[in-house]
Amino acid sequence: MLRIRPFLRPMILLAPLLMFLGLAYVLPFAGVVGWSVTLPEPGVQNYSAALSDPLILSVFWRTLRICAIVTVISVTMGYMLALLWVRGSPLVRTLTELCILIPFWISVLTRAFGWLALLSSRGLLNSWLEGLGIIDDPLRLVRNEFGVIVGMAHFMIPFAVFPIASAMRSVDERVLMAARGMGASRTRIFTRVFVPMTATGIMGAALLVFVFAIGFFITPAILGGGRSVMVAELIYLRIFQSPDWGLAAAVSVILMVAISALLALLLKQLSPKDAK
Amino acid sequence: MTTNTRAAEIGVSSIGKDFGSFTALDSISLTIGRGEFLTLLGPSGSGKTTFLMLLAGFEIPTRGTMTLDGAPMTDVPAEKRGFGMVFQGYALFPHMTVSQNIAFPLQLQKRSASQIRARVAEIIEMVGLGGHAHKRPNALSGGQQQRVALARALACEPPVMLLDEPFSALDKNLRGQMQDEVRRLHRETGTTFVFVTHDQSEALALSSRVAIFEAGKLQQLAPPREVYERPENRFVAEFLGDINLLPLSNPTRDGEMLTGQFGGRTLRAPGHEDGHTLAIRPEYMRLGHSAPDSGNAIPATVIDLTYLGADTRIDLTGPDGTAITLTHPTDDLPPGIAPGSDIWASWPEQKGFLL
Ligand SMILES: Nc1ncnc2c1ncn2[C@@H]1O[C@H](COP(=O)(O)OP(=O)(O)OP(=O)(O)O)[C@@H](O)[C@H]1O
Numbered sequence: 001m002l003r004i005r006p007f008l009r010p011m012i013l014l015a016p017l018l019m020f021l022g023l024a025y026v027l028p029f030a031g032v033v034g035w036s037v038t039l040p041e042p043g044v045q046n047y048s049a050a051l052s053d054p055l056i057l058s059v060f061w062r063t064l065r066i067c068a069i070v071t072v073i074s075v076t077m078g079y080m081l082a083l084l085w086v087r088g089s090p091l092v093r094t095l096t097e098l099c100i101l102i103p104f105w106i107s108v109l110t111r112a113f114g115w116l117a118l119l120s121s122r123g124l125l126n127s128w129l130e131g132l133g134i135i136d137d138p139l140r141l142v143r144n145e146f147g148v149i150v151g152m153a154h155f156m157i158p159f160a161v162f163p164i165a166s167a168m169r170s171v172d173e174r175v176l177m178a179a180r181g182m183g184a185s186r187t188r189i190f191t192r193v194f195v196p197m198t199a200t201g202i203m204g205a206a207l208l209v210f211v212f213a214i215g216f217f218i219t220p221a222i223l224g225g226g227r228s229v230m231v232a233e234l235i236y237l238r239i240f241q242s243p244d245w246g247l248a249a250a251v252s253v254i255l256m257v258a259i260s261a262l263l264a265l266l267l268k269q270l271s272p273k274d275a276k
Numbered sequence: 277m278t279t280n281t282r283a284a285e286i287g288v289s290s291i292g293k294d295f296g297s298f299t300a301l302d303s304i305s306l307t308i309g310r311g312e313f314l315t316l317l318g319p320s321g322s323g324k325t326t327f328l329m330l331l332a333g334f335e336i337p338t339r340g341t342m343t344l345d346g347a348p349m350t351d352v353p354a355e356k357r358g359f360g361m362v363f364q365g366y367a368l369f370p371h372m373t374v375s376q377n378i379a380f381p382l383q384l385q386k387r388s389a390s391q392i393r394a395r396v397a398e399i400i401e402m403v404g405l406g407g408h409a410h411k412r413p414n415a416l417s418g419g420q421q422q423r424v425a426l427a428r429a430l431a432c433e434p435p436v437m438l439l440d441e442p443f444s445a446l447d448k449n450l451r452g453q454m455q456d457e458v459r460r461l462h463r464e465t466g467t468t469f470v471f472v473t474h475d476q477s478e479a480l481a482l483s484s485r486v487a488i489f490e491a492g493k494l495q496q497l498a499p500p501r502e503v504y505e506r507p508e509n510r511f512v513a514e515f516l517g518d519i520n521l522l523p524l525s526n527p528t529r530d531g532e533m534l535t536g537q538f539g540g541r542t543l544r545a546p547g548h549e550d551g552h553t554l555a556i557r558p559e560y561m562r563l564g565h566s567a568p569d570s571g572n573a574i575p576a577t578v579i580d581l582t583y584l585g586a587d588t589r590i591d592l593t594g595p596d597g598t599a600i601t602l603t604h605p606t607d608d609l610p611p612g613i614a615p616g617s618d619i620w621a622s623w624p625e626q627k628g629f630l631l
């Protein structure tokens with residue numbers, strides 16, 4: 001019989017996953033880092049180029065701006081949905097649960113095309129509005145930041161719901177009762193007690209959505225129509241169209257570092273706090 | 277005792293509460309006097325919390341009416357009653373400091389910032405939380421959190437304080453300390469207190485009257501001494517500590533006393549209407565090597581002695597194999613008793629009662 005030290009035993013169970021992660025993520029990423037400092041010649045010129053090229057910087061800024069707006073929208077709407085899901089009547093709860101879960105069955109691509117069909121200049125919404133005589137010329141709802149934000153927020157809202165709902169479930173009903181017994185109005189209980197007590201859920205949801213949104217590719221590519229390029233699409237363009245692999249690799253590494261930093265923050269935020 | 281002008285009187289008349297087809301409370305009527313300390317005592321699931329929730333206004337009664345100082349209260353919502361409430365598990369605001377917790381109800385009353393500061397400081401001093409004002413609840417011990425809950429409930433000088441098993445999570449020493457504290461707060465504020473517990477000794481120690489609940493029914497409402505020494509029924513007698521029950525045969529009424537036979541002995545106890553079981557608390561019984569000249573006495577055999585410090589508990593078998601327990605001052609034990617000894621257990625006639 002093969003003798004294995006006890007502390008190594010969990011490794012047997014973890015090994016397939018570690019090997020997969022190594023082959024699928026760590027190795028390729030090491031390769032990307034390699035490219036970023038060797039292509040077309042050794043040095044850090046790709047990083048200085050990435051951080052000084054006004055075009056690339058503008059893409060970074062747009063990415064940050066879109067992600068921030070998407071985060072605010074998703075967390076706000078996610079909060080409202082979580083409220084219905086956790087505190088609604090049984091019927092409302094079931095319906096909300098369906099609304100939260102159904103989007104998970106539909107692929108990103110399908111959803112992006114769905115929005116395109118709905119929002120494009122000859123899409124459903126514009127046709128209706130024109131048919132009703134409310135507008136004369138079609139509204140520009142896609143192929144711009146607006147379209148990207150709508151599509152991304154739609155995708156992210158269900159993800160925002162889960163951490164918020166879990167924070168809401170852990171709120172002790174008696175604390176709310178206590179506030180009511182002191183004469184606090186419903187609004188007051190909500191703003192002064194309920195929202196602060198679910199703040200960790202809000203923070204968690206915000207970081208989750210933001211980190212997720214930074215790497216979005218399909219939704220901005222389709223709904224932005226090349227006019228509202230985000231970082232992931234920029235990398236794609238630099239690899240398959242320019243081609244400028246060294247620069248694309250440097251931008252990837254910068255993106256990766258930013259996301260890792262945010263994830264570290266997220267984990268720190270979500271880990272149980274010690275008593276101060 | 278200080279008389280508090282804000283202390284209120286509550287009238288409860290034929291209150292009932294159903295949850296679906298289950299009757300949690302059945303036709304409760306009582307009056308809670310101004311400045312009284314009323315304890316609701318009963319086993320788990322007897323409806324104590326439900327009754328407190330009805331008083332607080334968090335639950336609406338299915339039947340019956342309530343009054344506050346004579347005015348109808350049944351339909352007044354919790355937020356309009358202005359009662360102070362201490363919940364089981366404290367229910368403090370976890371995101372606020374101690375002083376913010378206490379200030380919260382005061383802010384709702386639109387008092388000025390300086391008034392609030394003064395009142396918070398005063399009440400923090402009163403419950404002995406000086407030096408902890410800027411801590412969050414999760415940085416406090418159980419007893420300290422309990423004090424914050426008391427302080428927060430008392431901050432607005434409520435006409436009625438409602439407390440639901442406030443000390444159930446505390447260890448025995450701390451419990452005693454907090455009981456003294458609550459008694460002192462009751463004395464100092466003069467407010468009407470309604471206190472839920474399932475701990476008999478806590479109920480007897482704290483209250484001016486005890487209301488004993490069982491299965492949604494009010495079994496007895498009387499001062500501690502009366503519920504302990506003159507329980508109205510067997511449930512109350514057995515719930516409030518150990519008791520010996522001796523069934524009497526051939527009961528005959530003899531003025532204020534009832535006389536009957538038990539194990540060949542004639543026993544007497546102050547008469548009740550139709551109870552034929554003589555009940556006697558273990559601490560009123562004494563042991564001796566012969567039957568005393570007066571009072572009740574029965575022969576018994578010692579089964580076991582348990583040393584408890586000042587007292588010793590003795591388990592006996594009496595006539596007909598009846599199990600009898602008594603607690604005897606250790607100092608006064610007759611010499612030479614051991615398991616197997618034959619002995620007499622006696623008690624004054626006035627200390628027994630009939631159920
Ligand atoms: N919201 C509710 N829905 C259904 N049944 C309930 C509800 N609240 C209480 N009950 C039932 O009413 C009965 C009385 O409950 P209550 O909480 O008043 O008991 P209690 O005397 O406070 O017990 P404990 O000492 O365990 O706190 C219980 O049988 C309980 O299951």
Ligand SMILES: [Mg+2]
Nearest residue numbers: 324325326440
């Ligand atoms: Mg209870």
